[in-house]
Amino acid sequence: MSQRTRLALAFTATLALGAALPPVFRGSVLRMQRSGEMEGTLSGPLRRASADVALAPAAVGGGLIFNGADDAFISLGGQQGQLPREELHVGALVSVETPRRWGGIVGAVEDNAEAETGWVLGYDDSAFTLMISTEATDDGDGKLITLRADQPYEFGRLHLVTASYDGERAELTMDGVVVASSDAPGGPILYSGEERLTVGAYRDVNEMFPHDGRIAALEIFDTPFGGKLAFRKRFGAANPTPWTDATFDWRVQPYLTWPSTDAVSILGESTWPSEAVVLFRPESQAGWTEVTSGTPGSRLHEVRLEGLEADTKYFYQMNLIGAAKGDAVPVLEGPLRSFRTAPDSDESAFTFTVIGDTQTNGAVAKRVSDLAFEQRPNFVVHCGDLVDTGGNKTDWTETFFPSMRPLIEHAPLVPVLGNHEQDARLYYDYMSLPAPERWYSLRYGAAEFFMIDGNRSLGQQSEQLAWLEGALAASKAKWRFAVLHQPPYTSDSNDYGDTTKTSSTRGDMNVRNIVRLLEEHGVDICFSGHVHDYERTFPIKDGAVRPHQDGGVLYITAAGGGGSLEDFDGTNTWFGNRKARRHHHLHVAILGDDLELQAMDEDGRVFDTLRLRAR
Ligand SMILES: [Fe+2]
Ligand SMILES: [Fe+2]
Secondary structure, X not given: OOOOOOHHHHHOOOOEOHXXXXXXXXXXXXXXXXXXXXXXXXXXXXXXXXXXXXEOOHHHOOOEEEEOOOXXXXXXXXXXXXXXXXXXXXXXXXXXXXXXOOEEEEEEEEEEOOEEEEEEEEXXXXXXXXXXXXXXXOOOOOOEEEEEOOOOOOOOOOEEEEEEEOOOOEEEEEOOEEEEEEOOOOOOEOOOOOOOEEXXXXXXXXXXEEOEEEEEEEEEEOOOOHHHHHHHHHHHOOOOOOOOOOOOOEEEEEEEXXXXXXXXXXXXXXXXXXXXXXXXXXXXXXXXXXXXOOOOOEEEEEEEEOOOOOOOEEEEEEEEEEOOEOOEOOEEEOOOEEEEXXXXXXXXXXXXXXXXXXXXXXXXXXXXXXXXXXXXXXXXXXXXXXXOOOOOHHHHHHHHHHHOOOHHHHOOEEEOOOHXXXXXXXXXXXXXXXXXXXXXXXXXXXXXXXXXXXXOOOOOOOHHHHHHHHHHHHOOOXXXXXXXXXXXXXXXXXXXXXXXXXXXXXXXXXXXXXXXHHHHOOOOEEEEOOOOOEEEEOOEEOXXXXXXXXXXXXXXXXXXXXXXXXXXXXXXXXOEEEEEOOOEEEXXXXXXXXXXXXXXXXXXXXXXXXXXXXX
16 A cells, blocks of 8 residues: 655645636645645745655545654745735644644744744644734734634544634634634734744744644635635535544553552553453463453553452553454554562562652653662552643653553552642543542552542542541551642642741641541551652651651652652751652552661662651
């Protein structure tokens, strides 16, 4: 098949064809056919195409496939003065495979510091957008206004999107329906002269966000009528059957969550609809057991292996069977990996990692998680802010998951929600946790973890506090740990009042509500994130420092997974003990009545050690 035919071939027949175009296309600035050919009235040195832009088969509607690579876009430079100015109509038959905060279909835009000029038809993580700068909204150096569709697009589906501006009113349509409009702009479109007409990316002088998806057809007009109507007429009626564009590949490679004595969850995501098949076996047996996800046609799969033996090493492999394209049934084989189930005895030994606030800095998070993996922990507790923006899919697929490998391929993830997750659906999609997922308790050997959502109310009448009280009261575990994102106690400099000038509450007052329960029910350590530092308090009980053996609860902030570091109050707090301003993770080991904790920075230096004896 000619899918990988270089786009350059499709370009050889292109010219500046204004005079030769059929009347209906008069005024067309740029027209891209489903064959990938482009024509229009632009002149000058144009058309640079990347080899990574491929043609889609005509049978599925044709067009160009953009693979999301940084060099996979089409630049049409040198056309200053030829871009639509008084009026603009853009039509695109387009699909989005990877939602992005700044997605671009076509545009000629500059957005740098205060300077905002030009326009771009694009999308964010769930909806199509038109950004446009006009003379009437110019605040001196240009100002882009954004129209955002009030309905989401569907991943992988071709949508007919048009954007128009008639000098007074801007309008965005999706599949023939007006999804956003604005009377705010006015006057001619404002250009600085720096804009470069680009297809398949949101691109300006210093930003490059490539499109991952298909552009099956595209037209840009500078006429008031011909454009939008002609485009709709040609493509609106014959919207091809949904077809997914990307090559069949992993979007998120398999990883583990929610460990127990007899079960674990395995999740993975593909670019195409698929069905997941997981093979697994204990190390002592040769024969594989097979389970399917039962979710054919999904991309994200979650398989819970059940009926496992406690404290046993298992091998597993997740494979994905892609939806057939013609006669071919594509298969993706996941890597062969292993995990150990939780022990069922209070006397057994195990270790776990504590990490928090991995957020934007994937390179640091990767160093930290690789050091954690060196210890081969049984599981990974994450204190929240896994990502920077919970609703932004690429934060998960391109930053969080890659930075946590190979750790989470072997050690199941046990997270809580941070504020940066934004309670987004993607968190719940990517995590498999005990109901209701936003809070839960988890027993592991001699320990029980109380996983709390610090973003929700923990007030006296709250559902979550009632649950926590019941769960703590019912616990029989020797070791008890609370985990929540916001710290009940912190010596941080400015999150809870600027300590250089004023007073501070020294912690989050909503989550402070759990302190009484932690003390009453013998919680040993409360782990938190949020304040991007390391801190271990003295044990606290009844608002004072008390030995752990007398019921004092230790508060440990472990928020050094990658987010930009913060700082401490210049004067110590009444509870403050060890502090460190560096990226880090914690290694915690439990052997019956003994607990050992080490904090390790991103260079592998252990900078804090703690030993506790069970009460
Ligand atoms: Fe954070
Ligand atoms: Fe946070």
